[in-house]
Amino acid sequence: MAAFRIRVDHENLKFSSAHFVLFGNGKCETLHGHNYRAWVELEGSLQPSDYVLDFLVVKPLMKQVCERLDHKVMLPTENEDLRIDPGDSVVGVIYGNKQYSFPAEDVLLLPIHNTSAELLARYICGVLREEIKSQFGGGGVTAIKVGVQESFGQEASYEEIF
Numbered sequence: 001m002a003a004f005r006i007r008v009d010h011e012n013l014k015f016s017s018a019h020f021v022l023f024g025n026g027k028c029e030t031l032h033g034h035n036y037r038a039w040v041e042l043e044g045s046l047q048p049s050d051y052v053l054d055f056l057v058v059k060p061l062m063k064q065v066c067e068r069l070d071h072k073v074m075l076p077t078e079n080e081d082l083r084i085d086p087g088d089s090v091v092g093v094i095y096g097n098k099q100y101s102f103p104a105e106d107v108l109l110l111p112i113h114n115t116s117a118e119l120l121a122r123y124i125c126g127v128l129r130e131e132i133k134s135q136f137g138g139g140g141v142t143a144i145k146v147g148v149q150e151s152f153g154q155e156a157s158y159e160e161i162f
């Protein structure tokens with residue numbers, strides 16, 4: 001089967017954020033940060049413009065998502081073992097015998113089960129999918145794939161049919 005695929009992967013598509021992966025049974029990583037990078041690939045048919053979708057519209061969408069994640073402590077709200085108390089000025093978090101409190105403005109609550117690169121990729125993919133659908137009606141896009149790199153040589157990607 002023949003298909004066109006575009007890829008947007010720029011050095012400014014990055015976010016520097018803190019997280020800790022939860023392993024269950026009260027075990028988790030220590031809080032730490034990564035200089036994440038993200039990229040997206042879109043597969044689809046050519047439009048009258050001879051584009052699948054203009055790079056110049058995909059790039060700012062990706063940039064927006066990265067900016068939302070940048071300089072935040074990312075916390076997963078879909079993990080039943082992580083207790084989050086989202087106050088107006090302080091977010092309290094309890095996991096096993098660990099307790100954290102963060103300034104609310106530094107926290108980003110994400111509707112995911114864990115802040116692994118895999119689930120961050122799926123989250124970003126979902127945000128982009130909805131933006132592309134609402135702004136361009138999908139265009140000719142048939143599949144979307146997002147990659148999230150934690151550090152050089154370590155990345156996860158997620159792909160879904162549009």
Ligand SMILES: Nc1nc2c(c(=O)[nH]1)N=C([C@H](O)[C@H](O)COP(=O)(O)OP(=O)(O)OP(=O)(O)O)CN2
Nearest residue numbers: 020021029032034115116117118119150151154156
């Ligand atoms: N499949 C996945 N494996 C791991 C993930 C992930 O998201 N998906 N995440 C981690 C951790 O976040 C961990 O911090 C990364 O591990 P590590 O490479 O040890 O950490 P550094 O970036 O600090 O790299 P150094 O080589 O230690 O400097 C683990 N696995």
